[in-house]
Structure formats: C-alpha cells, structure tokens
Amino acid sequence: METRFRYLHWTYYRGDAVQHWFSRRIRPAGIAIILTVIFAAFMSIGQHRNAIYQMFCFSFGLAFISLLWVIFRNAKLSAMYELPRHATVGEALRYTVTLKNLRSRRLKGARLLQTQPDARPSLEEFAQIPEPEEHSRNAFDRTMAYYRWQWLMSRKHGFISYESKDLIDLRRGETQRLALSLLPQQRGVFPMHDLRVLLPDPLGFFQKCRKVPTSPARLVVLPKRYRLPPLRMPGSAAFRIGGEETSNAIGNSGEFVGLREYRPGDSLRLIHWKSWAHTGKPMVKELEDNFYPRYALVLDTFAGSPDSTVFEEMVSVASSFIVGLDHSESLLDLMFIAEKAHTVTAGRGMERAEKLLEVLAGVKIETITRFEILSETIIRHREQMTSCLLVLNGWDEQRADFVKKLLKSGVVSVPLVIGTGPAPEGLIGYWLESGEVERDLLRLPGELSAAI
Numbered sequence: 001m002e003t004r005f006r007y008l009h010w011t012y013y014r015g016d017a018v019q020h021w022f023s024r025r026i027r028p029a030g031i032a033i034i035l036t037v038i039f040a041a042f043m044s045i046g047q048h049r050n051a052i053y054q055m056f057c058f059s060f061g062l063a064f065i066s067l068l069w070v071i072f073r074n075a076k077l078s079a080m081y082e083l084p085r086h087a088t089v090g091e092a093l094r095y096t097v098t099l100k101n102l103r104s105r106r107l108k109g110a111r112l113l114q115t116q117p118d119a120r121p122s123l124e125e126f127a128q129i130p131e132p133e134e135h136s137r138n139a140f141d142r143t144m145a146y147y148r149w150q151w152l153m154s155r156k157h158g159f160i161s162y163e164s165k166d167l168i169d170l171r172r173g174e175t176q177r178l179a180l181s182l183l184p185q186q187r188g189v190f191p192m193h194d195l196r197v198l199l200p201d202p203l204g205f206f207q208k209c210r211k212v213p214t215s216p217a218r219l220v221v222l223p224k225r226y227r228l229p230p231l232r233m234p235g236s237a238a239f240r241i242g243g244e245e246t247s248n249a250i251g252n253s254g255e256f257v258g259l260r261e262y263r264p265g266d267s268l269r270l271i272h273w274k275s276w277a278h279t280g281k282p283m284v285k286e287l288e289d290n291f292y293p294r295y296a297l298v299l300d301t302f303a304g305s306p307d308s309t310v311f312e313e314m315v316s317v318a319s320s321f322i323v324g325l326d327h328s329e330s331l332l333d334l335m336f337i338a339e340k341a342h343t344v345t346a347g348r349g350m351e352r353a354e355k356l357l358e359v360l361a362g363v364k365i366e367t368i369t370r371f372e373i374l375s376e377t378i379i380r381h382r383e384q385m386t387s388c389l390l391v392l393n394g395w396d397e398q399r400a401d402f403v404k405k406l407l408k409s410g411v412v413s414v415p416l417v418i419g420t421g422p423a424p425e426g427l428i429g430y431w432l433e434s435g436e437v438e439r440d441l442l443r444l445p446g447e448l449s450a451a452i
Contacts, residue, residue, distance in 0.1 A: 304393030
C-alpha cells in the first residue's frame with residue numbers, strides 16, 4: 001500500500017472528525033458572526049473610533065456572551081426509543097423518543113438529534129476502490145484523492161437524520177415524547193445508541209451537544225424495491241404481483257376423503273370426535289393433499305462486477321420478487337452463501353416475507369467464490385422446487401458453468417443477470433443493465449422462460 005494513501009487517509013479521517021465536531025456546535029448564524037468578527041478586526045486595525053471598529057466590538061461582544069451562555073448550559077436526560085419494526089431505503093421514517101428530565105431545573109429551548117453512522121471509509125477501501133470518474137480528473141486531484149474520499153463517504157451514509165421540530169420543555173421528573181425523522185440511504189442494521197441533546201444560546205450562534213443515555217435499540221433498513229409487471233414463473237401457476245400478505249394464518253383446506261385410526265404425530269385438530277365416541281378408538285379425518293408451488297430465489301453473493309452498486313441492485317431485485325410473490329399459495333426458499341450455505345424459507349405455514357427482507361438487509365459480498373457449495377445446495381433441493389430464480393452478479397465463465405451445471409441436473413432455472421453496459425455474448429437468461437434495472441424489469445415477458 002502506498003505511503004501516500006496512508007498519509008491522506010490519516011489527514012482526511014481526522015479532518016472530517018474535527019469538521020463534524022464543529023458543525024454540531026456552531027450554527028449557521030455562528031459562522032456568520034465569527035466571519036464578521038474576523039473581517040471587522042482586520043479592517044479596524046489602527047482605526048479605533050470608526051464604524052468598523054464599533055462593529056467589531058459589538059459582534060465580538062455578542063459572540064462572547066453566546067459562548068459564555070453555552071458553557072454554563074447543561075442537561076441531564078434519559079431517553080427511550082419507539083422505533084417501527086422496519087424502514088426502507090429512500091423512504092422517510094418518523095419515530096418518537098420519550099425523554100425524562102433528571103435534573104432539578106427546568107429544561108427549555110433544546111432539541112434532539114440522532115447521530116448518523118460513521119461514513120468514513122477504512123484505509124483499505126480508500127486505497128483500493130477508485131472513484132468512477134477518477135480517470136478523467138487532473139493529476140493533482142488524482143494524487144490528492146479528495147474526490148475519491150468524498151465519493152466513498154457518500155456511499156456509506158446509513159441515514160440522514162434531522163433535528164426535532166418541537167422544542168424540549170421539561171420540568172423536574174417530567175417526561176415528553178418528541179417526534180424525530182430520518183431518511184435511510186443504505187440497507188442494513190444500524191444500532192441507535194448516540195442520541196444528542198442540542199442546547200443553543202438565546203441568540204442562536206452556538207450550542208452545546210450532549211449525549212443522552214438511551215435504551216438499546218436498532219434500526220433495520222430493508223432494501224429498496226422495484227416495480228414488477230405481472231409475471232408467471234415456469235412450471236407453476238400464476239405469479240401474481242400485488243404486495244405482501246398481511247397474515248400467514250394457514251388451515252387445512254384439502255377435501256375430506258375418509259377416516260382412519262389415530263397415529264402418533266397426527267394433529268389434534270383432525271380428530272373426529274363423533275367417531276371416537278362411537279367406536280371407542282381415536283379416529284382422525286383424512287384430507288386430500290394440496291400441492292403448492294415452491295420456488296427458490298438464489299442470490300449470488302460472490303464478487304463479480306467491480307462496481308458495488310451492482311450488488312445493491314441485485315439485493316433490491318431479490319427483495320422485489322420476495323414482496324411480489326403470493327405467499328399464501330406458495331413457498332419461497334432464499335438461498336445464498338455467507339461463509340456457508342444459508343436457506344431461509346417463507347410462505348404458506350412458514351415465516352412471513354419480512355423475515356427474508358431482514359436477512360437481505362444484512363447480506364454482504366463474499367470475497368471467496370464458492371459456486372460449488374451453492375450449486376450443491378440447490379441440486380440437493382431440486383426435487384422439492386418448482387423452479388429457481390437466479391440473481392447473478394455479472395456474467396463470466398464461472399457463472400456460465402454454474403448455470404449449465406444446474407440445467408444438467410434438471411433444475412428449472414430463470415437467470416437474471418445484472419451488470420454494466422450491454423448484454424454480453426453467450427448470455428443465458430435475462431440481462432438487467434445497472435442503472436436501468438427497473439426499466440429492464442418492466443420489460444420482462446409475462447411468461448418467464450426457463451434457461452435451456
């Protein structure tokens with residue numbers, strides 16, 4: 001690793017920390033008064049009785065009084081989050097915080113602010129991941145890599161938080177519920193443990209920023225989802241797109257075909273009480289078996305396209321199909337590799353779709369390629385599957401061999417390949433261009449064709 005990157009990372013990393021510290025303690029009006037003091041100080045040198053000098057004295061006095069006021073302001077609070085179960089990337093989230101004043105004095109005129117996740121990249125990320133437009137910049141910008149630093153930070157903003165609109169007004173021992181809002185920028189699970197109370201001076205120049213002890217909480221941000229057209233999966237009934245089911249309550253719906261003696265393991269709900277009373281032996285109802293299609297949704301978590309945006313689009317595509325599937329009449333197996341093979345099932349009589357979305361919220365790219373483990377997992381379940389939807393990270397020889405192996409094993413597969421630029425030659429399946437994924441999804445045929 002170049003020494004240049006080590007030095008630049010150290011400089012930018014600490015520089016951003018300093019800028020963040022000052023930005024939460026100096027308000028926009030405070031920046032204006034500081035600039036006024038500096039300007040008037042230079043302009044009034046040697047001029048002790050003119051208007052510029054008087055402006056310097058006045059602005060300096062205001063700034064000094066504001067700083068002194070802020071130094072002596074304090075607060076002691078406790079807080080408890082009331083968060084919804086999920087948030088979604090790009091959709092504003094409103095939640096409430098219950099505050100309690102633990103000091104003897106009344107607290108007025110303060111606001112709350114949730115600290116955003118640290119977006120500063122690591123040294124390895126800064127040294128190894130170039131900005132997409134870096135090649136077109138001049139030599140100085142490429143050497144200093146400041147635009148690379150800014151681009152990497154913009155990709156890691158978990159959410160943007162906003163100050164509470166309502167002011168805190170609490171007497172000793174009182175509680176108050178305040179509404180806060182944030183805008184999720186990235187999927188994932190974020191700990192909510194850094195709530196701050198902002199204590200401004202009366203003039204609005206400066207403010208003290210104190211951490212508030214809170215109850216443990218976390219925010220689960222689900223992936224962004226795309227619109228889908230009405231689709232049919234191969235080898236199954238209609239694949240209806242229309243939103244998630246609100247209930248997973250399931251009952252036996254097969255036709256009654258007869259009675260038989262009770263066997264260990266039979267459900268008590270199937271006992272036919274009248275026949276038991278008549279024969280003296282426990283009897284159960286036999287119902288006709290119903291068939292429900294079972295799909296597999298396979299997410300390629302291995303490094304493919306060098307642009308990590310492609311992987312985020314893949315997760316969004318998988319989330320879109322999870323939400324679109326009619327879970328009351330089918331089962332869905334989400335399969336992926338995260339150190340080892342994972343299979344999570346949702347649908348009729350199983351987990352709800354939110355469980356799969358929560359899993360996708362935390363999925364990350366794997367550095368080691370293990371297509372053989374993934375293919376073995378799919379083939380092992382092929383007898384139970386109606387068809388298999390593959391979401392692939394680009395197209396190369398490894399992925400082509402992976403798809404061909406599944407086809408030879410008799411797995412009915414529909415590959416959706418996401419990558420940059422036009423579709424490559426020899427592609428098996430449907431190509432979704434990065435940046436235009438929703439457009440290409442809406443162009444999919446109503447009857448999806450299995451790869452051959």
